[in-house]
Amino acid sequence: MxxxxxxxxxxxxxxxxxxxxxxxxxxxxxxxxxxxxxxxxxxxxxxxxxxxxxxxxxxxxxxxxxxxxxxxxxxxxxxxxxxxxxxxxxxxxxxxxxxxxxxxxxxxxxxxxxxxxxxxxxxxxxxxxxxxxxxxxxxxxxxxxxxxxxxxxxxxxxxxxxxxxxxxxxxxxxxxxxPPDFFRLEDGRLSEVLVPESLTLPPNEEANASFEITRIDGSRWHGVAEPRYAPESVDRVLRDCAASQIEGGFLFPAAxxxxxxxxxxxxxxxxxxxxxxxxxxxxxxxxxxxxxxxxxxxxxxxxxxxxxxxxxxxxxxxxxxxxxxxxxxxxxxxxxxxxxxxxxxxxxxxxxxxxxxNPGYLYDVVHYFQASKPGARLETLIALLELTLWDPYVVDQFFDVLLASLPYAGSYGIGKLSENLHRVADNFFYLPSAPDTFFQLGVLLQEMQHHDEALRAYEASLSWFGEVAGTLYRMGQCCHALRRVDDAVGWFRRALQQRPDFVEARGWIAQIEEDRREERHVDESGHP
Known part of the structure; x- marks a missing residue:
């Protein structure tokens, strides 16, 4: 063979x-x-x-x-x-x-x-x-x-x-x-580890698996000629690394x-x-x-x-x-x-x-909040958002907590959230795998009764992510709150086109039609 x-x-x-x-x-x-x-x-x-x-x-x-x-x-x-x-x-x-x-x-x-x-x-x-x-x-x-x-x-x-x-x-x-190169230092002698040209990664579909290469079948060591690399400045660093009291194998970032x-x-x-x-x-x-x-x-x-x-x-x-x-x-x-x-x-x-x-600490803080988020208060999350410069990723990770905290939040938290959600929108960068940040912003603004701003967020959601029944439905709710009833009916109908079994949207249309019939009846009879 x-x-x-x-x-x-x-x-x-x-x-x-x-x-x-x-x-x-x-x-x-x-x-x-x-x-x-x-x-x-x-x-x-x-x-x-x-x-x-x-x-x-x-x-x-x-x-x-x-x-x-x-x-x-x-x-x-x-x-x-x-x-x-x-x-x-x-x-x-x-x-x-x-x-x-x-x-x-x-x-x-x-x-x-x-x-x-x-x-x-x-x-x-x-x-x-x-x-x-x-x-x-x-x-x-x-x-x-x-x-x-x-x-x-x-x-x-x-x-x-x-x-x-x-x-x-x-x-x-x-x-x-x-790609790094693989070297070993044993008793002060530097060797390069050569591996089979056909060496491949083990099958994996996970995001964070690992593969140890301490011992590779079919590999061998050989002495390192001088110079191993050109230019000489890279080769000199290899010798510096070998002189740093390291023992055993190490990967060298020659490329x-x-x-x-x-x-x-x-x-x-x-x-x-x-x-x-x-x-x-x-x-x-x-x-x-x-x-x-x-x-x-x-x-x-x-x-x-x-x-x-x-x-x-x-x-x-x-x-x-x-x-x-x-x-x-x-x-x-x-x-x-x-x-x-x-x-x-x-x-x-x-x-x-x-x-x-430094930025590494920021990741540690966000990770800690993710582990303890069920108990986070709005005011505490505001501090996290300020620290992260109103990062869309943080809003996505804590959206459910932010939303749930609104009915119990004080004026400070509500005010800071209202004033700064536009910064989240400014930081948004579209990727096909990105969550719909604009829908989340719209929901938060709507819950705070900022219906005009919520509509703008929902419109941005449609622009980036296309028509989704839930977004269209909430746009109808905002328009109704702003007394733009015809627009509201239009959004509810578009929500039904996306999802014909959308009972809530159908209910809103029925209620608006009933309200209109009552208004016409009052106008015709002159009595409430």
């Missing part, structure tokens, strides 16, 4: 099927299988946007000629939900500095053409495209260098001898899904580091990298089995990202690192080409948004 070919872990079948999954599925990959909320919420978007603006202000204060607008490149933008939140915040924050906004281009990138097509046709991005603030690009973390922008038809590539503007790179839940090296070479020498991902700051401090466990997400895989390797790379490039870890996620910023001591505004923003209350 022919012996199976052995290859570096990053080239085995696991990662081919992983890539094919994302390319083929497009945004459907995030339909309950691939997690994304913790790195795609309004709070993190606001933090990133503030850090980006402060970084650009630092660079502007430093002076010096540049060619072209400053770039924000989001790697693996996926659904586009996080991009939308960051763009909204950037527009708001740069409102007081118009020339800064005019000299900025946000580039959403991915390896799935289906994702790029989805973004191009999404109404939420139209205003940013019209402003010239947004562009799209196909970009492969494993191989791409220059940027070929789809909208402006511009090629972004640094010219020799030409000063380039600074580059901000966002990589949320990206580097953990880029992620190679991407950063290419971006420095082809786009901009100075880079601010913002990362939120599941990972480890000190690989030597955790058990080998934990370092070598892949997460499975119904067709794709992810590893624990080695943030120590990212820090080593940043410092080797004359840069700096700022990292914060919580139980479930690491949030970090890396500067390449400058230390944070040279970027005072950036440093202050990092301390405020990552050092005091």
């Amino acid at each position: 022919k012996e199976a070919e052995q290859v570096p872990f990053s080239r085995c079948g696991i990662w081919r099927s992983h890539r094919e999954f994302f390319v083929a599925e497009g945004i459907s990959a995030w339909n309950g299988r691939v997690p994304f909320y913790v790195t795609s919420n309004p709070y993190l978007a606001h933090a990133y946007a503030t850090i980006i603006v402060r970084f650009l202000q630092d660079r502007r204060a430093a002076g010096g000629p540049v060619e072209g607008p400053a770039l924000v490149l989001e790697l693996g933008a996926g659904t586009g939900a996080f991009s939308y939140q960051v763009l909204r915040c950037l527009v708001e924050l740069t409102g007081a500095v118009p020339d800064l906004a005019a000299d900025l281009c946000y580039v959403m990138s991915d390896i799935s053409e289906r994702n790029l097509d989805f973004w191009s046709s999404h109404p939420a991005f139209a205003p940013f495209l019209e402003q010239g603030l947004l562009d799209f690009a196909f970009f492969d973390v494993e191989s791409s260098g220059r940027l070929d922008l789809r909208v402006s038809q511009r090629v972004v590539e640094r010219r020799p001898g030409q000063p380039a503007p600074p580059l901000v790179v966002i990589a949320n839940y990206v580097f953990d899904a880029v 992620a580091l190679g991407c950063l090296a290419r971006l420095r070479e082809t786009i901009a020498h100075e880079i601010l990298l913002l990362v939120a991902d599941k990972g480890i700051l000190a690989p030597a401090s955790i058990p080998e089995a934990s370092r070598l466990t892949l997460g499975l997400h119904g067709g794709c895989a992810s590893s624990l990202l080695d943030f120590y390797a990212l820090e080593c790379f940043a410092r080797s490039q004359g840069g700096d690192a700022y990292t914060c870890q919580t139980e479930g996620i690491v949030t970090a910023a890396y500067s390449l080409g400058a230390e944070f001591s040279e970027l005072p505004e950036t440093r202050l923003a990092l301390a405020q948004f990552l050092g005091v209350f």
Whole structure:
């Protein structure tokens, strides 16, 4: 029998099927299988946007000629939900500095053409495209260098001898899904683990299963030649990791580091990298089995990202690192080409948004509320909504509690909810798998007797999610409360078209007709 070919872990079948999954599925990959909320919420978007603006202000204060607008490149933008939140915040924050906004281009990138097509046709991005603030690009973390922008038809590539503007790179839940290589350190000797080229993931349809690769049948170790990687800057980090007192196996993010090296070479020498991902700051401090466990997400895989390797790379490039870890996620910023001591505004923003209350804590708070929500008061949920910047996800998770609490809430809670529900609507980003946030907002507004606003929310629901009998029925109720009786009958009839057995809608029509008969009788007789 022919012996199976052995290859570096990053080239085995696991990662081919992983890539094919994302390319083929497009945004459907995030339909309950691939997690994304913790790195795609309004709070993190606001933090990133503030850090980006402060970084650009630092660079502007430093002076010096540049060619072209400053770039924000989001790697693996996926659904586009996080991009939308960051763009909204950037527009708001740069409102007081118009020339800064005019000299900025946000580039959403991915390896799935289906994702790029989805973004191009999404109404939420139209205003940013019209402003010239947004562009799209196909970009492969494993191989791409220059940027070929789809909208402006511009090629972004640094010219020799030409000063380039600074580059901000966002990589949320990206580097953990880029194929790593597998090494072992035993008694000070570094070896690479080669695995069967045909190695695949076990069948799984769960969103959060796992697969330990501590021992793989058919694998073997071999000594690592010098250099193992080009460019030399990536190879040097491998040697730094091997010298960090780690024992046993570890996964090395060579592709992620190679991407950063290419971006420095082809786009901009100075880079601010913002990362939120599941990972480890000190690989030597955790058990080998934990370092070598892949997460499975119904067709794709992810590893624990080695943030120590990212820090080593940043410092080797004359840069700096700022990292914060919580139980479930690491949030970090890396500067390449400058230390944070040279970027005072950036440093202050990092301390405020990552050092005091970082996004990982926010996820812990939301998770706690989910476990204890039956006992939550409206006033307490208002505090949570304020903390999360009126996140639609939070409204969806706590909608039943919010609704049930309204009859018992005081004027403060009712007032705050009434004043701020429009912020939930502003934060909404449509996905085919998204819950109908506008219907939920309409119900809350209707229960608070804000019938005009409730109608507008229901109309938005129809626009995004189509005609649903329950929505049409509630629109009829609102119109009746506003004494728009003919409109009310029209909505009730449309609800019946959607659901002919809708007894309540039929009852409302009958009651309105009875009321009209009584009114005509009074008019004709002159007596009540």
